[in-house]
Amino acid sequence: MVESFDNRLDRDTGSLLFRVLLPNPDERLVPGLFARISIPVGPAGKALVVPDSVIGTEQSLKFAYTVSSSNTVEKRFVVPGPLVHGKRIILSGLKEGERVIVNGTLRVLFPGQPVQPQEAPAAAPSTPKAGSAH
Numbered sequence: 001m002v003e004s005f006d007n008r009l010d011r012d013t014g015s016l017l018f019r020v021l022l023p024n025p026d027e028r029l030v031p032g033l034f035a036r037i038s039i040p041v042g043p044a045g046k047a048l049v050v051p052d053s054v055i056g057t058e059q060s061l062k063f064a065y066t067v068s069s070s071n072t073v074e075k076r077f078v079v080p081g082p083l084v085h086g087k088r089i090i091l092s093g094l095k096e097g098e099r100v101i102v103n104g105t106l107r108v109l110f111p112g113q114p115v116q117p118q119e120a121p122a123a124a125p126s127t128p129k130a131g132s133a134h
């Protein structure tokens with residue numbers, strides 16, 4: 001439980017000073033110990049995540065290839081968010097249920113190209129902690 005914190009960011013270290021009360025029944029934590037912790041700054045929520053490897057770059061824009069209902073390639077410009085457990089959160093540009101090309105993106109030559117998709121099992125929905133540092 002966070003008891004208090006300093007409202008200033010240390011410019012030299014990029015850190016904040018917190019006072020946290022932690023249970024320590026086995027006395028593994030000792031005075032002067034430093035730790036890296038993640039503190040959620042908001043409620044956990046659902047997020048649309050994709051493997052980080054599917055995000056491509058075109059100059060300064062990020063994109064992902066999707067497959068349309070007619071099995072043709074579409075290029076979607078996306079706004080990627082933080083990386084959580086090896087998956088990239090997509091803030092905008094993709095919708096839930098869209099089919100994203102995960103393997104074979106190097107064989108995509110142009111948007112509108114016909115493809116024969118092979119469905120991969122969908123990953124379980126992710127609920128990342130808001131504001132967590134990784």
